[in-house]
Amino acid sequence: MKTWRYIESDGTGAGYGLATDEFLMDACSDGDKATLHLYTYRSHCALVGRFQNIHAELDLDACRRENIAYSRRLTGGGAILMGENQLGVCLAIPDALGAATTRDLYHLLSAPILHALRQTGIQAGFRGKNDLEVGGRKIAGLGIHVNPHGAAQFHASLLVDLDIPLMLRVLNIPLQKIGDKVNIQKVEQRIATVSGLLHRPVATDEVRQLIKSAYAAHFGVQLACQPLAPAEHQAIRQLAEEKYEHADWVFQRSPQPDMTGMGLKKTAAGLLRTYVALKGETIKSVLITGDFLGLEPLFQHIEAQLKWSPLDQQHIEKVVELAFEKHNTAEAGIEPAELCQAIWRAALGAMKEVQHTYRGSCYYPKISL
Amino acid sequence: MTTHHLRTDLLYDPAALFWLDVRGNIARIGMSPLVQESTGSFVAVQLAAAGATVAKGESFGSTEAEKHVGQLKAPVSGKLLRCNERVQETPRLINTDPYGEGWLVEIDMTNAAAELPQLVQGEAEVKLFFEIEIKKYQDKGWLAEK
Numbered sequence: 001m002k003t004w005r006y007i008e009s010d011g012t013g014a015g016y017g018l019a020t021d022e023f024l025m026d027a028c029s030d031g032d033k034a035t036l037h038l039y040t041y042r043s044h045c046a047l048v049g050r051f052q053n054i055h056a057e058l059d060l061d062a063c064r065r066e067n068i069a070y071s072r073r074l075t076g077g078g079a080i081l082m083g084e085n086q087l088g089v090c091l092a093i094p095d096a097l098g099a100a101t102t103r104d105l106y107h108l109l110s111a112p113i114l115h116a117l118r119q120t121g122i123q124a125g126f127r128g129k130n131d132l133e134v135g136g137r138k139i140a141g142l143g144i145h146v147n148p149h150g151a152a153q154f155h156a157s158l159l160v161d162l163d164i165p166l167m168l169r170v171l172n173i174p175l176q177k178i179g180d181k182v183n184i185q186k187v188e189q190r191i192a193t194v195s196g197l198l199h200r201p202v203a204t205d206e207v208r209q210l211i212k213s214a215y216a217a218h219f220g221v222q223l224a225c226q227p228l229a230p231a232e233h234q235a236i237r238q239l240a241e242e243k244y245e246h247a248d249w250v251f252q253r254s255p256q257p258d259m260t261g262m263g264l265k266k267t268a269a270g271l272l273r274t275y276v277a278l279k280g281e282t283i284k285s286v287l288i289t290g291d292f293l294g295l296e297p298l299f300q301h302i303e304a305q306l307k308w309s310p311l312d313q314q315h316i317e318k319v320v321e322l323a324f325e326k327h328n329t330a331e332a333g334i335e336p337a338e339l340c341q342a343i344w345r346a347a348l349g350a351m352k353e354v355q356h357t358y359r360g361s362c363y364y365p366k367i368s369l
Numbered sequence: 370m371t372t373h374h375l376r377t378d379l380l381y382d383p384a385a386l387f388w389l390d391v392r393g394n395i396a397r398i399g400m401s402p403l404v405q406e407s408t409g410s411f412v413a414v415q416l417a418a419a420g421a422t423v424a425k426g427e428s429f430g431s432t433e434a435e436k437h438v439g440q441l442k443a444p445v446s447g448k449l450l451r452c453n454e455r456v457q458e459t460p461r462l463i464n465t466d467p468y469g470e471g472w473l474v475e476i477d478m479t480n481a482a483a484e485l486p487q488l489v490q491g492e493a494e495v496k497l498f499f500e501i502e503i504k505k506y507q508d509k510g511w512l513a514e515k
Contacts, residue, residue, distance in 0.1 A: 050431075050438045051413035076413070076433035101407055102437040130436045146439040148428040254413060255457045281461045282412040308435060310410045310461055 005035040006212065006223035010084070014045035014069035015244030017088065019236045020228070021153050022074060022243075024092040029149035036215055036223060037090040038208045043083030044163075046070040046170055050145070052079065052279075054251055056258045062169050071244045072252070075143025075155045077130070077308075078284070079171050085161035085195075087204050089113065089211065091154040106130050106142055109154040112214035113140060119210055122197050128304045132156075136300045137192035158211075160204045161195040164188065186289070189296050190303070256280035261349025265342035269333025276346035281311045286343060292334065298327040302339070316343055375402070375499055376468055377492040380485065382444035386502070388468065389444060389488060394481060396445055399472040400463050403499065407506055409435045411460035416441075416452040416474060423449065425484055429474060432460070445484045447476040 005024075012020065017039060024035045046068050048057045054072065057079035063070050068081075082088060091109055110132060117124040117132075117139070124140075127133035132140040140158040147153075164187050188196075195202045216223050228236070243249050256279050265272040267290075275287040286306045288299040305319045317340050324336045380389040380396075386404045390397040405411070416430035423429045428440040429449060452474050456462045462471035478484070489498045 049433075049436070051415065051433050074438060075436060076438045077436035102409070102435050105437070106435075141436075143436045144438065146437070148440045148442065255454070256413065256460070279412060280459050282410060308410070308412060310464065 002219075002221045003033070003224050004215075004219070004221045005033060005226045007035060007037045007039070007227060008208065008225070009037070009039040009228075011042045012039055013042055013240070014047060014071040014082075015240040016236060017041050017045070017082075018047070018071055018073055018244045019240035021090040021092065021155070023232065023236045023239055024090065025145070025147055025151050025153040026149075028092050028094045029147060029151040031094060034094065034221075035090075035092045036212070037088075037092070038212060039088045039090070040084050040086065040204055041082040041088065042069070043085075044068045044166065044170070045082045046079060047073050047082060048079045049077040049143070050074055051076065051254045051256075053254055053258055057172055059170055059172055066166065066170060068170055070250065072250050073143065073155065074145040074153065076145075077141055077143045080141060080157050081162075081167045081170060082157060083163070085159075085163075085193075085204055087158040087160055087207055087211070089154075089156040089158060091215070092151065093154070094151050102130075102144065105144055105152070105154070109144075110140075110142055110156060112218040113156055113158065113211055115218060116207065116210035116214040117194070119214070120194065120198060120202075120207075122194065128307060131304065132158075133304070134192045134197060136297050136304070137190055138304070139192040139194070139197075158207065159191065159193040160202055160207050161193045162191060164191075190300055254279070256282075258284070259350040261346045261352070263342040263345030263347075263349060265338050265345070267334045267338050272334065272338065272342045274339075274342040274346045276343060276350050278311060278347065278350045283307065283309050283311055283347070286346075288339070288343075292332070295329070295332055295334070298323055298329060298332070301327065302343075306343070311347055313340075313344055316340055316347075375495070377495045379468075379495075380488040380490045381495060381498065383487075383489050383498065385442055385444060387444045387473075391478075391481075391485065394478050395450065395475055396447070396478055396481075397472050397475045398444065400467055401499075402467045403502060403506065405464045405467055405471075408437075411463045414457050414460040414463070414473070416457060417449055419449050419452050421449045422479075423447065423476070425480070432463075441473065443476065444488065445476060445478050446480045447478040449474050450477050451475040 024037060028034055046058050046063055048054045050073055058070055114124050122134055124132050124134045130142045131138050140156050143155045145153050164184050194207055258279055260277045263274040270291045272290045277284040283306050286303045302320055302323045320336045320340050380391060386401045387398050388401050411432055411434045413433035423443040425446045426442050429443045430441040431438055453472050456471055489495055
């Protein structure tokens, strides 16, 4: 039976946690020993994706007020808030473990997380291409970085619990300026936590132990607990200082503009309001709102499918049509074409917007109030 | 390939499936349509600065597609003469125009005599290579969902 290294840590700083994962990935470039790192960040840290504009994704003034550290991940995707109730999963592997494509790799490496959640009674599955969901609500985000030697780090951020008001204050999310209960509910409709689904406070370590066992069983390996040695801590500290805590890395800018727009559409069922955030010609996020009873699952499905997809009218139409087919929308009072128009209108609005004024996040674009 | 015709007049890197348009000592490099069809939509591209020197197999940039950040490994050694700024601003050009506006870099090769023969080239060889590759991708379900 193969042996993988296993490391647990808690309360790590933003830069230090990310440096640890890069260090572990690079360390396994030279050998064949994978490392599973299950850890939590100090409450709280905000981490943006590899190519995101941090000024667009985070309210940095709020971060400073709330004493929230921030940094930039190696992996792609959107901004996340990490702390003691969000479990960080990092699997550092020397190669792709036989998976040839990104999708294969995501499925292979996140399968133990799904298995562990099922053990608690939570039926989670894949959403879109690289999120884990429960009933249409995101419970974990995934990301992968492959280094020049072919070694990879797989990241997952699993929501054991989440301080939604804090997230609304720190990440650039629409509704954040309102902050009332209705809007917190709107976030809750799109995000799931282990504690929320199990209707009890769940300790992060309880989930961690399940995930640890699930990885060992899934890959048929023995996990050898081997904490970081002093020399490794020193190397990680140096990497954190030189990279993840350094302004050149944290504040680097993407050449692609960030833009957002809103589309309004009157329908028989009411006013449909759609927000689209773009990064260049890629849809970063979509938020569909309106007083439509029972249509949240439809909207959430479309939002998830369109996230990080190309800005292409035909693609939008196809996603919307498939979503209407999947969900029971006979009495919806809204037609697929109307929804497509609203989304496209918002996208056009985004494209017209002056560049670099966008403020949005991985969850929602900004709402102009 | 479903979205683009395979150009058989170019050279191809069998490892990373880059295409190379070689003129004299200069190689313009981009991703073959098979890469973008299997990877999905590119959302970010970052290329090394012009003037940098790369050895074959070394990284000359990185890309993000579907939250996967990977390296671009040079198929030949040399000095980066030009980097496509447009593709950095609009990474989807790799998907929409892989042989045209989606090119990545131009390299002034320093070891062409040794490295070019290692590439897939000639109409028959290119066709055969991609027939096998495409079959492999299809069999394993590696092509991106449309």
